[in-house]
Amino acid sequence: MRSLIKVGMADLKVTKNPGVLTTLGLGSCIGICLYDPISKVAGMAHIMLPDSTAIRNNANPAKFADTAMVIMLDDMVKNGAVKSRLVGKIAGGAQMFSFSSKNDMMKIGERNAEAVRSLLREFKIPLKADDTGGNFGRTIEFDSDNGALLIKTIGHGIKEL
Amino acid sequence: MSDYFDRVNNNVVLDVLKEIGNIGAGNAATALAKMINKKVDMTVPKVNIMDFATVPEMLGGEETEVCGIFFKIEGDMDGTIMFVLSSVSAHTLINLLMPGMGTGEFDDFSLSALQEIGNILSGSYISSLSMLTGLNIQISIPSLAVDMAGAILSVPAIQFGLIGDKILIIENDFIEEMGGESVQGYFFLIPDIDSYEIMFKSLGIEI
Numbered sequence: 213m214r215s216l217i218k219v220g221m222a223d224l225k226v227t228k229n230p231g232v233l234t235t236l237g238l239g240s241c242i243g244i245c246l247y248d249p250i251s252k253v254a255g256m257a258h259i260m261l262p263d264s265t266a267i268r269n270n271a272n273p274a275k276f277a278d279t280a281m282v283i284m285l286d287d288m289v290k291n292g293a294v295k296s297r298l299v300g301k302i303a304g305g306a307q308m309f310s311f312s313s314k315n316d317m318m319k320i321g322e323r324n325a326e327a328v329r330s331l332l333r334e335f336k337i338p339l340k341a342d343d344t345g346g347n348f349g350r351t352i353e354f355d356s357d358n359g360a361l362l363i364k365t366i367g368h369g370i371k372e373l
Numbered sequence: 374m375s376d377y378f379d380r381v382n383n384n385v386v387l388d389v390l391k392e393i394g395n396i397g398a399g400n401a402a403t404a405l406a407k408m409i410n411k412k413v414d415m416t417v418p419k420v421n422i423m424d425f426a427t428v429p430e431m432l433g434g435e436e437t438e439v440c441g442i443f444f445k446i447e448g449d450m451d452g453t454i455m456f457v458l459s460s461v462s463a464h465t466l467i468n469l470l471m472p473g474m475g476t477g478e479f480d481d482f483s484l485s486a487l488q489e490i491g492n493i494l495s496g497s498y499i500s501s502l503s504m505l506t507g508l509n510i511q512i513s514i515p516s517l518a519v520d521m522a523g524a525i526l527s528v529p530a531i532q533f534g535l536i537g538d539k540i541l542i543i544e545n546d547f548i549e550e551m552g553g554e555s556v557q558g559y560f561f562l563i564p565d566i567d568s569y570e571i572m573f574k575s576l577g578i579e580i
Contacts, residue, residue, distance in 0.1 A: 220425075220426040221425045221426055221523070221527070221530060222425060222426075222534070222538070223426070236429075236434070236435035236436050236521070236523050237429065237435035237436055237521035237522060237523020237524045237526075237527075238523065238524060238527070239520070239521075239523065239524030239525065239526070239527030239528060240524075240527050240528060240531055241527050241531070260527070260530065260531050260534045261531065261534055261535070267535060269535070269536060269537055269538075271538065272538055275534060275538070306524065308441070308443075308518050308520065308524055308525060308527070308528050309441070309443040309516040309517075309518055309528060310516055311445065311513065311516055320531055347518065348520055348524070349520040349521035349523060349524020349525070349527075350524070351435070351436055351521065351523075366438055366519075366520055366521060
């Protein structure tokens with residue numbers, strides 16, 4: 213029986229087979245999905261900003277890529293995952309509104325994606341799939357049975373990574 | 374800064390924001406009435422400071438299709454303003470403006486009309502704020518997106534995310550009096566951190 217576990221904005225969850233993690237309507241945020249194919253432990257974080265050290269208000273670790281990654285890894289290991297076996301998939305990081313100016317806040321999706329990729333490299337977690345960018349929202353479902361990532365959009369189709 | 378919205382979340386500040394919302398939305402309703410050449414009524418706006426996670430529910434859930442019309446604010450204070458409405462409300466609005474055009478599908482024509490409605494509403498809102506504060510504030514050209522509520526709202530949520538875990542929303546109901554059709558619109562006024570202080574200071578409030 214598949215149970216759908218919802219991950220909210222600035223939130224993270226870890227589950228074991230047969231749990232399915234989902235986050236709805238990702239825009240500029242990133243869904244970071246980590247998976248251990250042997251223990252079938254899966255984790256998902258819905259991060260909003262790249263770096264907790266750049267912000268004074270950093271009380272919620274799940275809001276930032278750097279702190280969310282550390283907590284999620286820890287939680288996954290507690291649930292039986294082995295760090296060296298983990299693989300990663302990421303989605304989101306869109307630019308919902310376009311402006312011609314160089315305003316950094318407008319490019320937050322891109323900056324989020326870059327930060328997450330460099331964190332994965334740092335933790336030596338291979339990035340198996342990357343569906344980021346564009347100007348549209350994504351709903352994602354991450355299956356702990358096989359590590360498949362389903363991506364649904366409005367007007368840009370459905371795909372499985 | 375972690376207690377920023379705790380400090381903002383007191384009655385005086387909320388009353389001021391509500392009053393800005395009231396006057397701004399009143400002007401917006403007048404502008405809308407002129408545009409559609411009908412009497413438009415407006416309920417007293419609701420000012421809410423909410424958790425991020427609960428915001429999309431107001432619009433029917435994270436995956437509900439909504440329209441967001443987004444502007445940068447420039448001048449004596451910087452920030453952004455976004456006007457969001459459900460696609461259903463957007464079609465009602467297009468129909469009020471151009472009877473027969475709000476067919477349930479967005480085409481280039483209806484999208485550009487919507488962009489212009491957003492422009493007029495946000496413009497009147499910002500000019501009220503400018504008058505109340507005495508600050509010189511302008512808005513940029515609009516940028517429109519039709520997508521999932523969660524995705525559209527991630528933009529103001531991230532900007533508010535820089536100063537706290539809450540988000541400030543002003544909800545307006547516009548009602549066209551003859552037909553009784555109602556349009557719910559939501560304004561997200563997001564001054565940059567420093568501009569928040571400038572805005573309140575110009576209104577004579579210390580926070």
